[in-house]
Amino acid sequence: MSKIAIKKIRVGVASCGVAAGADAVLELLRNRALPFTVEETGCLGHCYAEPLVEAVLDNGESVFYRNVKADDRDIDNILALGEKDRFEIPPKRKSKELIKVLALAGKIDPTNFDEYVENGGYAGLKRALSMTPAEVVNEVKLSGLRGRGGGGFPTGTKWSFLAAKDTQEKILICNADEGDPGAFMDRSLMESVPHQVLEGMLIAAYATGATKLFIYCRAEYPMAIKHLKIAIEQIYAHRLNTVGDRVLEIIIKEGAGAFVCGEETALIASLEGQRGTPRFRPPFPTDKGWQGHPSMINNVETFGNVPLILREGAEAFAAIGTEGSKGTKLFALAGDLKNPGLVEVPMGTTLREIVFDIGGADPDKVKAVQTGGPSGGCIPVELFDTPVDYDSLKKLGAIMGSGGMIVIGNDRCMVETARYFLDFTHRESCGKCTFCRVGTTRMFETLERIVAGQGEMSDLAFLEDIGPKIRAGSLCGLGQTAPNPVLATLRFFRHEYEEHVKDHRCEAMQCDAFVDMYLDRAKCIKCKLCIKNCPIGAISDDFAIDNTKCTKCNACKEICPKKTIFRVKKGELL
Amino acid sequence: MNRKYEFLKKIDPETSNLIKGLQAIQGVEGYVSDESISAVADYFSVPVVEVEGVLSFYAQFKRVKPGKHQIAICDGTACHIKGSTQVSEWLTFELGIHPGETDKSGLFSLETVACLGCCSLAPVMSVNGRVYGTLDRKSVVKILKEYENK
Ligand SMILES: Cc1cc2nc3c(=O)[nH]c(=O)nc-3n(C[C@H](O)[C@H](O)[C@H](O)COP(=O)(O)O)c2cc1C
Numbered sequence: 205m206s207k208i209a210i211k212k213i214r215v216g217v218a219s220c221g222v223a224a225g226a227d228a229v230l231e232l233l234r235n236r237a238l239p240f241t242v243e244e245t246g247c248l249g250h251c252y253a254e255p256l257v258e259a260v261l262d263n264g265e266s267v268f269y270r271n272v273k274a275d276d277r278d279i280d281n282i283l284a285l286g287e288k289d290r291f292e293i294p295p296k297r298k299s300k301e302l303i304k305v306l307a308l309a310g311k312i313d314p315t316n317f318d319e320y321v322e323n324g325g326y327a328g329l330k331r332a333l334s335m336t337p338a339e340v341v342n343e344v345k346l347s348g349l350r351g352r353g354g355g356g357f358p359t360g361t362k363w364s365f366l367a368a369k370d371t372q373e374k375i376l377i378c379n380a381d382e383g384d385p386g387a388f389m390d391r392s393l394m395e396s397v398p399h400q401v402l403e404g405m406l407i408a409a410y411a412t413g414a415t416k417l418f419i420y421c422r423a424e425y426p427m428a429i430k431h432l433k434i435a436i437e438q439i440y441a442h443r444l445n446t447v448g449d450r451v452l453e454i455i456i457k458e459g460a461g462a463f464v465c466g467e468e469t470a471l472i473a474s475l476e477g478q479r480g481t482p483r484f485r486p487p488f489p490t491d492k493g494w495q496g497h498p499s500m501i502n503n504v505e506t507f508g509n510v511p512l513i514l515r516e517g518a519e520a521f522a523a524i525g526t527e528g529s530k531g532t533k534l535f536a537l538a539g540d541l542k543n544p545g546l547v548e549v550p551m552g553t554t555l556r557e558i559v560f561d562i563g564g565a566d567p568d569k570v571k572a573v574q575t576g577g578p579s580g581g582c583i584p585v586e587l588f589d590t591p592v593d594y595d596s597l598k599k600l601g602a603i604m605g606s607g608g609m610i611v612i613g614n615d616r617c618m619v620e621t622a623r624y625f626l627d628f629t630h631r632e633s634c635g636k637c638t639f640c641r642v643g644t645t646r647m648f649e650t651l652e653r654i655v656a657g658q659g660e661m662s663d664l665a666f667l668e669d670i671g672p673k674i675r676a677g678s679l680c681g682l683g684q685t686a687p688n689p690v691l692a693t694l695r696f697f698r699h700e701y702e703e704h705v706k707d708h709r710c711e712a713m714q715c716d717a718f719v720d721m722y723l724d725r726a727k728c729i730k731c732k733l734c735i736k737n738c739p740i741g742a743i744s745d746d747f748a749i750d751n752t753k754c755t756k757c758n759a760c761k762e763i764c765p766k767k768t769i770f771r772v773k774k775g776e777l778l
Numbered sequence: 779m780n781r782k783y784e785f786l787k788k789i790d791p792e793t794s795n796l797i798k799g800l801q802a803i804q805g806v807e808g809y810v811s812d813e814s815i816s817a818v819a820d821y822f823s824v825p826v827v828e829v830e831g832v833l834s835f836y837a838q839f840k841r842v843k844p845g846k847h848q849i850a851i852c853d854g855t856a857c858h859i860k861g862s863t864q865v866s867e868w869l870t871f872e873l874g875i876h877p878g879e880t881d882k883s884g885l886f887s888l889e890t891v892a893c894l895g896c897c898s899l900a901p902v903m904s905v906n907g908r909v910y911g912t913l914d915r916k917s918v919v920k921i922l923k924e925y926e927n928k
Pocket residue numbers: 350351352353354355356357359379380381382383384463464465466467468469501502503504506507606680681682
């Protein structure tokens with residue numbers, strides 16, 4: 205048997221990989237004199253296994269290594285194709301996923317133009333250019349693609365609005381603001397396959413007659429910006445920005461940290477260099493947008509789907525998904541589960557499949573999932589058979605949103621979670637509409653009172669009363685959806701609110717106001733680590749915790765080698 | 779124009795680039811000083827109050843000089859669920875400053891940010907832009923020590 209050799213090695217160095225230490229692994233590998241290349245690649249979506257290294261063999265197969273440490277032992281193990289730390293995609297996850305949009309993520313070097321083209325890149329653009337613009341718009345309409353930025357508006361229809369405009373200058377904007385805390389689909393796509401997003405934009409520009417292309421990307425994503433810039437230069441060098449008789453300008457603008465700038469009219473204001481406050485629609489951006497010109501905004505993932513539709517045809521795309529929601533969807537899966545990461549599934553996959561089969565969450569330890577971030581709602585585990593599509597989630601008072609999906613475990617408090625979201629929205633409210641500005645603040649203050657043990661039953665009625673009013677009295681989606689996390693938790697987890705108010709009890713032992721720290725002296729080995737680590741000296745030499753002093757920071761609980769320190773209901777075990 | 783701010787000239791002085799100009803200032807100086815606000819107003823031919831208006835709207839802009847090492851605690855949803863509040867408390871204990879502040883020696887500054895997009899490694903924080911994941915108290919203290927000696 206001839207020995208199988210390594211042909212090349214790929215290291216995933218997207219942001220998550222780097223955060224886990226992939227850059228150091230890459231450096232160590234490159235410091236070795238190796239007879240093959242060591243390449244950088246993007247994200248495979250298996251964040252829990254980062255740093256992830258792929259050894260491509262000369263027989264065409266690959267061996268993956270997970271959680272690789274930047275030390276010689278781990279590097280030697282890979283170079284020897286050792287058995288240690290080998291990684292395989294969990295079979296359950298593999299059977300549920302359908303990788304279309306992310307097909308090249310983690311498989312190619314994001315900064316290598318040729319690799320993208322060799323793997324089918326720009327074939328979609330080529331086909332589009334062989335059709336008339338109207339045919340391209342129609343193809344996208346037929347595919348049934350809906351906007352992935354949260355609203356779910358039919359993409360082809362939006363394109364036809366811009367195409368119908370007969371003006372000199374038309375603007376195309378890619379919304380890469382991804383402001384939902386807990387979402388990273390767009391970041392991964394831009395970091396790993398920037399050309400795919402840009403190809404989608406070029407196709408859209410051809411179809412709609414756009415002349416100027418903007419990408420509005422949040423400044424917190426330096427790697428995405430870097431990769432997009434490199435890709436744009438390559439596009440210019442290959443003259444792919446000439447579509448029909450037009451030469452297109454592609455401009456990247458960095459956001460400056462305001463959630464509301466993801467809303468399209470606010471985004472346009474920000475692009476114009478102003479404060480990012482939304483305005484009343486109509487006029488819609490496709491009538492009057494950036495500096496008065498007709499402008500169309502699509503999300504990163506929406507554009508990322510377009511090359512597939514043009515390459516494989518609308519029919520193939522529409523064959524995936526449900527009646528009203530076609531294609532696949534990316535989800536950023538995080539929170540209380542074993543295998544957090546980026547997943548891609550056909551529309552209509554159930555929450556149960558995503559959270560348990562793909563995410564590997566423990567069914568006995570999960571109570572809800574939050575979709576759609578601060579604009580969304582939480583869905584209790586009893587309803588996990590809900591298929592994930594635009595319409596089913598809406599019925600539950602949640603939304604698909606852009607695809608952030610946070611799994612909430614039994615040991616988390618739902619009231620505190622709602623408080624967290626309102627803390628976010630009341631700070632991010634731009635202040636233009638009174639109901640949003642004052643209403644979200646009142647909601648937040650009420651929730652603060654409840655988690656601090658000063659809530660009253662009338663507070664619950666107040667929250668239920670003001671929520672719909674904020675919805676009705678706000679101009680943009682921020683205010684219109686801000687009450688969702690509160691109203692949804694009140695609907696599905698009302699008992700937790702009542703417990704906080706009536707019994708001064710937080711079932712999850714999370715809210716500090718209702719908690720004492722308790723040290724089980726019977727099991728204590730008197731190592732004194734807790735005493736040394738308490739930042740405020742609340743633990744005495746004989747291991748008594750002074751709960752009047754203690755700030756419940758958990759430092760002692762975390763450091764205790766025997767796990768003898770617990771959070772218990774206030775006053776119960778003293 | 780103040781020679782210090784000549785780098786602005788690389789940017790087209792149309793008002794739609796105002797935010798870009800402010801980002802360039804912060805990129806070079808680490809924050810936006812009163813002096814630089816006047817320079818930006820001059821360069822883009824807009825009133826100072828308009829620059830202040832834009833500046834104060836966006837969370838990214840800092841008005842006080844940050845420390846040598848800038849720590850950003852992520853308080854995105856995943857990090858919050860995984861205990862970012864405690865990470866913040868530990869940092870406050872260690873450094874003696876709250877988010878939004880810089881320590882007396884000018885070595886560290888602390889801030890809370892909405893989301894660093896590394897949710898699957900929650901809780902995370904970044905120091906000078908480098909992200910550190912799956913934090914616990916031990917690793918937080920260790921990371922601080924590393925930077926103290928840098
Ligand atoms: C407060 C708020 C924040 C938003 N944030 C984003 C965002 O970060 N990314 C995004 O693509 N869309 C965001 N949207 C939705 C956009 O307004 C818009 O609907 C979307 O970009 C359109 O693209 P699509 O049709 O491809 O989905 C946000 C909307 C609101 C109201």
